[in-house]
Amino acid sequence: MPGSGQILRRQFMADVAAGAAASLAACADGGAAEPSFPPGGYLDDHIHLTQPWFGPERGPLTASILLGWMDRHGIHKAFILPLVSPEAFWYPISTEFVLRETAPHRDRLLPFCDIDPRALGTHLTSKKLVVDAFKRYLDAGAIGCGEHKCRVAVDDPLNMRLYEVLADLKLPILFHLDNQSMMDRPGLPGLEQVLKTFPELVMIGHGKGWWASIAGGIQQEDLHRHFDAGQVAAGGAIDRLMDAYPNLYGDLSSGGAAAMLRDPQFGQAFLLRRKDRLLWGTDWYDLTTNQWPQLDLFAHFQLPDEAVTMIARGNAKRLFAIGR
Ligand SMILES: [Zn+2]
Incomplete structure (x- = not known):
């Protein structure tokens, strides 16, 4: 049996090794040492806090429940997204609610904001009014726009x-695309028009229609289908647009994991070639959900540590200038 001095020394050496691993991981992020980010830690780019009327048998996803869950799953920080449009949820998760609920936890819960674009036709009718509204959210701590999920075409005026205001403010947008929200056509020509018009605007794609577009040869109805099986046909819009537009990114939350796993050979190659364009996340909002394929996603693939670190947190930290 080793003496207690030896045990302490072993523990100390283990702590030193863990610290070194953390420093190395921080360097792989391309930034300064970040002692607060544990090795292997995730940054979840897509979570929604909810309110008590979400349903009595479920209950709301509160900040304290979320923080405990994050601790259990190695998620160091999370982006908290409002849902302001009627199509997005069955009651609005307002930007104000998100700012208030995250306020005591800003070291870990980072708020987004959003404005329904139809308000630009009714109330925020000048560019200055839209800029001022977003600036108030930025001043209150918002770091991104989304989840932008409205029944308005992706390239609607x-x-x-x-988008013009977001580009001016350098505020990235995370959007949901399917046949009910941010609608487009197969091949995503509307999204391409946006990317071409606003090359400075960081756009992060999410949702059924977005991930269906990983494959070529799809029809309009496929933009509203969740694909969790089947080979990915060549010629997908996502790869074509990512090649042409460096401001386009993808959110692996929700159906994003299934999009990688449905055709593992394609998923392996896609994760490698888009390692600088993908953000890891879960899209948790419902207490009855207890399985997230994202949590063991990387175990299904053979990726270098550098690629895993970029997808798990590095890309999100870079895009949103998060230091620790
Ligand atoms: Zn969501």
């Missing part, structure tokens, strides 16, 4: 006016 109202959305284009909103």
Whole structure:
């Protein structure tokens, strides 16, 4: 049996090794040493806090429940997204609610904001009014726009006016695309028009229609289908647009994991070639959900540590200038 001195020394050496691993991981992020980010730690780019009327048998996802869950799953920080449009949820998760609920936890819960683009046709009718509204959210701590999920075409003039403001403010947007929200056509020509018009605007794709577009040869109805099996046909819009537009990114939350796993050979190659364009996340909002394929996603693939670190947190930290 080793003496207690030896045990302490072993523990100390283990702590030193863990600290060194953390420093190395921080360097792989391309930034200064970040002691607060544990080795292997995730940054979840997509979570929604909810309110008590979400349902009595479920209950709301509160900040304290979320923080405990994050601790259990190695998630160091999370982006908290409002859902302001009627199509997004069955009651609005307002930006104000998100700012208030995250306020005591800003070291870990980082708020987003959003404005429904139809408000630009009714109330925020000048560019200055839209800029001022977003600036108030930025001043209150918002770091991104989204989840932008409204029944307005992705390239509708109202959305284009909103993107112009976001581009000016350098505020990235995370959007949901399917046949009910941010609608587009197969091949995503509307999204391409936006990317071409606003090359400075960081756009992060999410949702059924977005991930269906990983494959070529899809029809309009496929933009509203969740694909969790089947080979990915060549010629997908996502790869084509990512090649042409460096401001386009993908959110692996929700159906994003299934999009990688449905055709593991494609998923392996896609994760490698887009390692600088993908953000890891879960899209948790419902207490009855207790399985997230994202949590063991990387175990299904053979990726270098550098690629895993970029996807798990490095890309999000870079895009949103998060230091620790
Ligand atoms: Zn969501």
